Amino acid sequence: MVSIFRIFPILALLALAGCFSPSADFPRGEAAYAVMPAADPAATRSSYRIGVLDTLSIRVFQEPELTFDQLQVDAGGSINFPLIGEVEAAGQTPIELSRNLERGLGKRFIRNPQVVVGVVQSAAQRVIVEGSVTEPGVYEIAGSSSLLESIARAKGVTRVAVLDEVIVLRTVNGQPMGAVFDLQAIREGKAPDPEILGGDRIVVGFDLLKGAYRDLLQAAPLFNVFRAL
Incomplete structure (x- = not known):
């Protein structure tokens, strides 16, 4: 017989996995904006920046x-x-x-x-949006964009997204760089909206524990913990 108590170790492991952060080594807060600043409101957003293979x-x-x-x-x-x-x-x-x-x-x-x-x-003015978004993919931008605009192109985040774990990856002078931004704070106007450039890659974090509970609910006929198998 399989009881609900046999599910507890699985949920415990998922909870521990949910604590893992692949962005632990990337700068956050003010340090993130020092690496990838917000767009200058005084500058023209239409200033196109030349890309590789243009x-x-x-x-x-x-x-x-x-x-x-x-x-x-x-x-x-x-x-x-x-x-x-x-x-x-x-x-x-x-x-x-x-x-x-x-x-x-x-x-x-x-x-x-x-x-x-x-x-x-133009051959290089594209950004990759992946992770916990509704429609992951490659999206074209005109010169530059912002993090909110780029997420909107991917039809927004999913219900299991971790809004303070949005990673932007960029190559500067041949060196890979990354920074972590709080999407919720940006939405509420509490933090600037960072500028996104062609070639950037955006990864929206995924809450493993929320996802696990969601999958358990969706798979209820298979994992019915209230009855013996």
């Missing part, structure tokens, strides 16, 4: 040999430009890259170079 157009005034209708950013985030060599492009706005190219060309005997950079095709 296709650019680069025009240098009165220099046809230095003008390209299409030039792709490589997997390392750089472009190889004549007279200058390798130039970091990923993470910069088109205007910022234009200014960097002008400075580089100015050192190569081109007087007062005028450079215009455009984005022909």
